[in-house]
Amino acid sequence: MKKVILIVLAAGLSLGVGPAFATTQAEDIAALKAYFAERWPNIKDEDMVNGAYSLSEDKRINWESMRDFPPYEDHLAIGEEIWNTPFKNGNTWASCFGDDPSTIRNRFPHWNARDKKVETLEGNIIQCQKANGEEPFKAKKGKIAYFSAWLASQANGQTINVVVPQDDPDAVAAYEAGRQFFYAKRGQLNLSCADCHVYQSGLYARGNLLSPARGHTTHFPVWRGKWARSGGDGFGTLHRRYGGCNSQVRAKSFKAHGEEYSNLEYFHASMSNGLTIEAPDYRE
Amino acid sequence: MKQFSGIVLVAVLSIGFSSFALADEAAYKKLHAEAVAANDKALAAGGEWRDARGKKSKFIKCGDKKMSILHAAECYAAKGDYDNAIKYAEMAKDQGEQGYRQAMNQKNAGPRH
DSSP: HHHHHHHHHHHHHHHHHHHOOSSOOHHHHHHHHHHHHHOOTTTTTGGGGGGGGGGGGHHHHHHHHHHHHHHTTTHHHHHHHHHSSTTSSOTHHHHHHEEEEEETTTOOSSETTTTTTTEEEHHHHHHHHEEEEEOOOOOSTHHHHHHHHHHHHHHHOOOOOOOOOTTTTHHHHHHHHHHHHHHBBTTTTOOOOOOOIIIITTTTTEEEOOOOOOTGGGGEEEHHHHHHTSSSSSSHHHHHHHHHHHTTTTTTOTTTHHHHHHHHHHHHHHTTTTTTTOOSEEOO | OOHHHHHHHHHHHHHHHHHHHHHHHHHHHHHHHHHHHHHHHHHHHHOHHHHHHHHOOOOEEETTEOHHHHHHHHHHHTTOHHHHHHHHHHHHHHHHHHHHHHHHHHHTOOOOO
């Protein structure tokens, strides 16, 4: 009898204190959607693509006026030119990505079962350049952002559906590593991605309205006023933003398109499944 | 006689001061090595902090420049200012240890909603 009680107790305890990551991608998405639905009952799920601009009327008016004359049109034209320019060896981008540019953005991020790693669009752009003997773009801004933004613009309106093959333990592990990264506090300020973009979303950090995590990846690369003011052209990739966020909480940032940020993107983009691509876009 | 006493006093004092300086230098070097090791450990755990020794950090001023904490320690040591060198080496070591502890505490982080 004692033995039975002990077994039952052990089973109960193991259920109760099991690891926080024992949920599936579908359960994570459902839980996050439910959390935001309860937090903002008047905001429709499809409006989450607009980030903080769905939460504040004042911010929304400014954002809409910026979108009337987007500051990134010229960069998109450069992106298109990049797509149409063959490599020195005569190959084109289609040799890496296929002929139809509208089908590219929404294939990323994805799990590469052969190499056992998450592949990102910008990571594969660099890989394609290297494979064709080209000097690769810088990883976070400049031409890589223009090109990625143009590819994203070709996919506008498509529904995001990041797939984590549940029968592949390596893919599941990469997704879980991304989730752990998202929820782990880091840096001297001891803040996680989730602290700002889940639990405190809709509140202000200094003058910035914190955006909800659901919908984040739908509009990248983005043109940010802050990046433009700091002497750049304003454009940047998702991994540039990750590095900036980590630095803001005083943590050492990781390499763009390295394992940590690629796994994070795998999880982060998954949390926008069911929403549509709306890129590029303006952000503060 | 007076002159001789003066020379002896100066010699004793200078030996005393230089041995203090040597002790400070040794203490700094020990702390510097410990700070590097602590931050290597934090880095390996994915928990290193930005300002401990980041190349782009502008956290502490040494002379006209702002730099990371450990770089500031090195900068002050190069100037022979071991009080500040030791202070910042200790701070960098502390950040490395805290970064590692944080990373370990957050190993199983997940949603709490």
